[in-house]
Amino acid sequence: MTQPSQTTTPGPRAAGSAAAGTATGAFLEVRNLSVKFPTDDGVVSAVNGMDFTLERGQTLGIVGESGSGKSVTSQALMGLLKGTSAQVTGQALFQGKDLVTLPEAGMRQLRGRNIGMIFQDPLSALHPFYTVGHQIAEAYLVHNKASKKQARAAAVDMLGRVGIPSPDMRFDEYPHHFSGGMRQRAMIAMALICEPELLIADEPTTALDVTVQAQILDLMSELQQETNSALILITHDLGVVAEVCDDVLVMYGGQCVESGPVDGIFYDTRHPYTLGLLKSMPTLTTKSGRLNPIPGQPPSLLALPHGCIFSARCEYAALAGDGVCESQRPQFTTEDGHGSRCHLSSEQILTIRNSR
Amino acid sequence: MIRFILRRTGSLFLLLVAVSFITFTLFQFGPADPASAACGQECTPERVQEARVALGMDQPFLVQYVDYMRGLISSRMIGAPGAESLCQWPCLGKSFQTNENVSDIIARSLPYTFSMAIGALVLWTLSGVGLGLLAALRKGSPTDKFIVGAASVGVSLPIPVTGLFLLLVFVNQFHLLPFTTNEINSPFGPQGPWAWVLNYLLPWIALAVLFSASYIRVTRTNMIETFGEDFIRTARAKGLAPRTVTFKHGVRAGITPVVTMLGMDIGLLLGGAVLTEQIFSVPGLGFTAVRAAISGDLPVTMAITMLAAFFVIVANVVVDLAYAAIDPRVRLQ
Numbered sequence: 001m002t003q004p005s006q007t008t009t010p011g012p013r014a015a016g017s018a019a020a021g022t023a024t025g026a027f028l029e030v031r032n033l034s035v036k037f038p039t040d041d042g043v044v045s046a047v048n049g050m051d052f053t054l055e056r057g058q059t060l061g062i063v064g065e066s067g068s069g070k071s072v073t074s075q076a077l078m079g080l081l082k083g084t085s086a087q088v089t090g091q092a093l094f095q096g097k098d099l100v101t102l103p104e105a106g107m108r109q110l111r112g113r114n115i116g117m118i119f120q121d122p123l124s125a126l127h128p129f130y131t132v133g134h135q136i137a138e139a140y141l142v143h144n145k146a147s148k149k150q151a152r153a154a155a156v157d158m159l160g161r162v163g164i165p166s167p168d169m170r171f172d173e174y175p176h177h178f179s180g181g182m183r184q185r186a187m188i189a190m191a192l193i194c195e196p197e198l199l200i201a202d203e204p205t206t207a208l209d210v211t212v213q214a215q216i217l218d219l220m221s222e223l224q225q226e227t228n229s230a231l232i233l234i235t236h237d238l239g240v241v242a243e244v245c246d247d248v249l250v251m252y253g254g255q256c257v258e259s260g261p262v263d264g265i266f267y268d269t270r271h272p273y274t275l276g277l278l279k280s281m282p283t284l285t286t287k288s289g290r291l292n293p294i295p296g297q298p299p300s301l302l303a304l305p306h307g308c309i310f311s312a313r314c315e316y317a318a319l320a321g322d323g324v325c326e327s328q329r330p331q332f333t334t335e336d337g338h339g340s341r342c343h344l345s346s347e348q349i350l351t352i353r354n355s356r
Numbered sequence: 357m358i359r360f361i362l363r364r365t366g367s368l369f370l371l372l373v374a375v376s377f378i379t380f381t382l383f384q385f386g387p388a389d390p391a392s393a394a395c396g397q398e399c400t401p402e403r404v405q406e407a408r409v410a411l412g413m414d415q416p417f418l419v420q421y422v423d424y425m426r427g428l429i430s431s432r433m434i435g436a437p438g439a440e441s442l443c444q445w446p447c448l449g450k451s452f453q454t455n456e457n458v459s460d461i462i463a464r465s466l467p468y469t470f471s472m473a474i475g476a477l478v479l480w481t482l483s484g485v486g487l488g489l490l491a492a493l494r495k496g497s498p499t500d501k502f503i504v505g506a507a508s509v510g511v512s513l514p515i516p517v518t519g520l521f522l523l524l525v526f527v528n529q530f531h532l533l534p535f536t537t538n539e540i541n542s543p544f545g546p547q548g549p550w551a552w553v554l555n556y557l558l559p560w561i562a563l564a565v566l567f568s569a570s571y572i573r574v575t576r577t578n579m580i581e582t583f584g585e586d587f588i589r590t591a592r593a594k595g596l597a598p599r600t601v602t603f604k605h606g607v608r609a610g611i612t613p614v615v616t617m618l619g620m621d622i623g624l625l626l627g628g629a630v631l632t633e634q635i636f637s638v639p640g641l642g643f644t645a646v647r648a649a650i651s652g653d654l655p656v657t658m659a660i661t662m663l664a665a666f667f668v669i670v671a672n673v674v675v676d677l678a679y680a681a682i683d684p685r686v687r688l689q
Contacts, residue, residue: 078593104598112595119593124586129608129683139594174684190594 026093027230028054028198033090033100035072035081035254042302046072048254049090051332054247056197059224059231061245061262063238063277067298069254070234074200076100077232078117079107094198113143116191118220120203122183126175132183133159133171136190143194158189162219181212185219192223199224200232205240217244238281242266250274253299253309260338270340270349272314308343316352320344364673368666373425375665376658380421383654390452390652410435411452424449424658449655451648458655461644462663465628467541469640472632473625475556476563477618483564484571485614489607491572492579503572510569519562519635526558533557536636559636563629567621575614582610608682615678623671627664 035047047069054060062070075081076088082104092099094115099107111117119125127135136158137151146154152171159167162185175183184204191199201220205213221244224231233245241248242262249259250273258271269275276294296313299305307326311317317325320343332341342349391408392399399407408414412423412434426432427447433440434450443450448458491503526533536555543549582588583606591605628642637643641660648656680686 075589080589080592108595108597110595111593117590117593119586119590121586125590127587127591127605127609128685131684138596142595142597176685187590190590 025096026053027056027095029091029093030077031091031093033073033076033092034088035069035076036087036089038085038087044301045304046086046254046301047076048304050251050254050256052247052249052256052259054198054230054232056230057224057228058247059221059233059245061241061248062232062234062251063236063241063248064251065236065298067301068251070236070251071202072254073251074117074202074232074234077200078111078115079104082107109143112139112191112196113194114196115198115200116194116196118184118187118191118199118201118204121207122180122187123175123207125187126183128175131172131174132178132186133173136171136186136193139190140193154193155189158193159186161223162186162189162192163215164189180208181215184208184212184216188216188219188223192227195227196229197227198230198232200234202234203236204233205235205237213240220244238277250277253304254301255309255341256332256339257310257342258338258340264336264338268338269353270338270346271310271342272316272344272349272352273310274340275353276313308341316344316348319348319352360676361673364676368669368673371669372662372665376425376662377421379658379661380424380654381417383652383657384417390654393452393652424655448659451656452653453648453651453656458659461656462641462659465639465641465644468538468633468638469626469628469642471541471543471552471556472559472563472629472638472640473622475553475560476567476625476629477622479560480564480567480571481618484568485575485611487568488572488575489579489602491576492583493602495580500576504576507569507572510565511573513565515562515566515629515631516635518565519559519632522558522562523635536638538637538639556638559629559632559638562635563625563632571614571617574617575611578610578613579606582606585609612679612682615682616675619671619675619678620668623668624664626667626671628660 030050030052033047033050034045037044037046050069050073052060062073064070072081072086076086077092077094077099079099079102081088088100090100094110097106097110099110102110126132130138133152133155136155137148140146140151140154141148144151144154156167156171159170164170164182164185170178170182175186178186184207188204199220204220205216208216217240220231220233233240235241245262247260248262248265250257250265250271252273258265258269258274260268260270265274266278269278273294279292280294282291294313299309299312305311305326307324307328308314308317308330311325314325324343328343330341330343332339335346344352391404391411391413395403395407405414412420415423423432427443427445427449429445430447431445432443432447434443434447435441441450443457444459446459448462450457451461487503487507491500494500523535527535533554536559539545540547540552540555543552545552587609588601588605591601596605626641628640628645630642630646632638633640633643634646641663645657645660647653648660
């Protein structure tokens with residue numbers, strides 16, 4: 001399936017991409033990615049300077065509240081914002097190609113074939129008027145010179161691989177005949193039929209019940225290992241992140257506030273927002289029946305605060321002193337591959353963490 | 357499927373009986389006096405009474421209605437005792453005015469109405485859906501604003517205005533088109549299809565301006581909504597060509613309300629476009645119906661009313677069938 005032009009061997013190709021601004025030759029390297037939407041009320045800054053890299057075989061979890069810019073980031077990577085009013089700036093180098101500047105026609109070649117996407121809520125993401133099999137075969141036919149018969153065979157095979165029983169029969173059924181979990185399996189089959197090297201899953205388990213969630217996550221991990229693809233998992237469920245991700249990126253107000261390896265995020269947390277997220281997770285051992293939400297509202301993306309975007313909701317903003325949290329945007333500082341965007345010193349963070 | 361059609365045919369009959377009864381009743385209690393009209397200007401009361409008997413209007417109201425309905429099932433005799441004549445099945449009665457078989461009058465008028473409806477339908481569907489789609493694809497652009505503006509103007513122009521304007525410009529001033537003639541009522545006639553097109557072009561345009569305006573609005577609104585759906589994003593994420601996304605995934609999902617409108621409008625139009633037929637002097641069903649109503653010609657009025665109702669109901673059934681064909685979630689039972 002893999003075509004010679006798409007092999008990921010670094011070296012000669014890395015030299016070509018050096019001209020575009022990178023010499024690292026990472027599989028996916030996102031630099032200073034920003035997305036703004038001009039609206040009648042002003043400019044909505046949905047994503048503000050995202051940086052991250054991803055290698056094949058790795059899973060990156062992007063975590064954040066609703067409106068933190070998770071989905072917009074993924075749509076910018078897929079080029080789905082092209083042709084809309086959105087202003088996308090920065091770089092997103094995918095195997096040396098900048099997804100931000102790539103024209104729609106070139107992007108279309110990558111979509112589905114090199115970058116696959118799984119959406120939240122498969123009922124609305126699947127077309128209600130076409131059979132599930134037709135929609136999967138269609139995805140295969142766009143990128144492969146194949147007959148309808150071959151496409152059907154490929155789709156039936158893929159439906160079987162994602163664990164749909166009697167796939168040959170289910171091929172001709174419509175999305176409304178499928179259960180929620182089956183629909184998401186079909187969605188995955190559609191995203192993976194061309195064996196993309198990068199898979200973006202935008203809240204793939206949000207609309208599903210918990211038992212089905214685990215099955216879907218296992219399935220995605222399994223298929224990822226089979227094809228050695230890279231996976232970006234967008235979610236607000238920290239439990240899901242702990243289970244499947246290698247690296248985690250925590251988003252708040254369109255910015256990355258903390259990123260690093262999964263263990264670091266959970267056990268060596270460095271940002272008060274991440275601490276708040278972890279604290280808000282219900283556990284079986286919690287005695288009181290109440291949840292611990294982070295007080296306050298996410299910032300308006302129309303007018304972001306000058307200082308730290310999280311400062312208004314941060315219980316420790318006073319610790320940094322001099323009102324620096326309100327007046328200055330903190331830099332993103334990295335230590336041992338684990339970075340955060342906070343004015344507090346690591347000693348202060350340690351004290352906070354230990355006091356809980 | 358078969359059950360669906362049977363059930364709908366059943367309700368079709370019930371509806372036609374209801375429509376015929378209401379029309380008959382309205383006529384009975386209305387101001388029309390067909391007997392004196394048929395008798396002429398100078399008429400003695402005796403002559404009027406003779407005419408009344410000849411028309412069958414001396415009978416009680418319900419007897420008249422049952423007689424009329426019987427003719428729909430079998431042939432019947434019509435006329436004054438001693439001067440009866442046979443009215444072949446399906447007997448829609450005889451015109452009070454000309455004593456002609458109503459079925460002959462209908463058969464003569466229908467081709468004109470069909471000619472007008474078909475061309476106008478094609479014209480307004482193509483322009484309405486096409487422009488509506490274009491506006492939706494270019495949402496917010498000057499093209500969109502122009503189309504929406506033109507649609508607002510179009511929808512507020514009544515047929516007498518557009519019709520007379522078209523006649524004034526194209527026929528009176530510049531002689532680009534002939535005035536509509538009664539000699540052409542089919543594209544298969546001796547003058548050929550081109551003459552047919554030219555003959556009906558102005559009424560088609562007049563109707564299309566009015567109808568396509570609302571089609572533009574409905575198409576635009578629905579397509580904008582559909583293009584915002586998740587499944588359109590999925591289609592793009594697969595790497596499908598923009599044309600495939602727009603037409604195969606977008607239009608098929610967003611077009612259903614237009615199909616509904618189309619069904620209703622075809623039904624209405626086949627019942628006769630009264631104003632348009634008047635302005636362009638096309639002797640179709642609408643034209644005939646107006647004359648019949650004014651002169652108190654009950655059988656003709658009845659027949660055209662029932663035919664119009666029939667077209668509307670059949671169009672509704674066709675819309676339901678079309679829905680099932682477009683949307684697999686719709687099951688007919």
